[in-house]
Amino acid sequence: GAVVSQHPSWVICKSGTSVKIECRSLDFQATTMFWYRQFPKQSLMLMATSNEGSKATYEQGVEKDKFLINHASLTLSTLTVTSAHPEDSSFYICSAPRAGTEAFFGQGTRLTVV
């Protein structure tokens, strides 16, 4: 079964609204989680590293104010896309490493901004 749960699996929102995506590690604690964005037929692009109890680390070119990350507990990280625009439409995937070795992915969230 899934060890990392991501919700929602798909969402449609209007331009200018905010969308929150949750990523939960189900049977282990994750002090670090990763958020990726994936465009069609392309590999995953790391957006940010979510750190429990501290600020997220963003990759170059990723807007901190647009993609808000909160890692409130050892099993939950959230990504909020603020003031969403159609160009933010994409597939967002979270990942959590377990015990510093294997990494498991959530099911992904397909965001469509209309």
Added chain:
Amino acid sequence: QKEVEQDPGPLSVPEGAIVSLNCTYSNSAFQYFMWYRQYSRKGPELLMYTYSSGNKEDGRFTAQVDKSSKYISLFIRDSQPSDSATYLCAMWGNAGNMLTFGGGTRLMVKP
């Protein structure tokens, strides 16, 4: 040059064929190597995980790591149409938990 190189394919094979998927990398610090399978519009699913050099077998899947050549492989025996997906290699070293991905290889197994 990317840190991890992977042929994007598509790779088309008949059902029952042996499939070989490969990645090369340049960072000698990588020690953990993973293969993920990703179906369309789904998150990647961990298939195989290996540490350092050697082989690992799980059912129809065999992962090989050759650190001296900086080359990893995933073999799929008796391939099935349900194996049709994109396969991503990923790896990391001891410093941090951030994965470095290959670009993915799209595999199509035809009945």
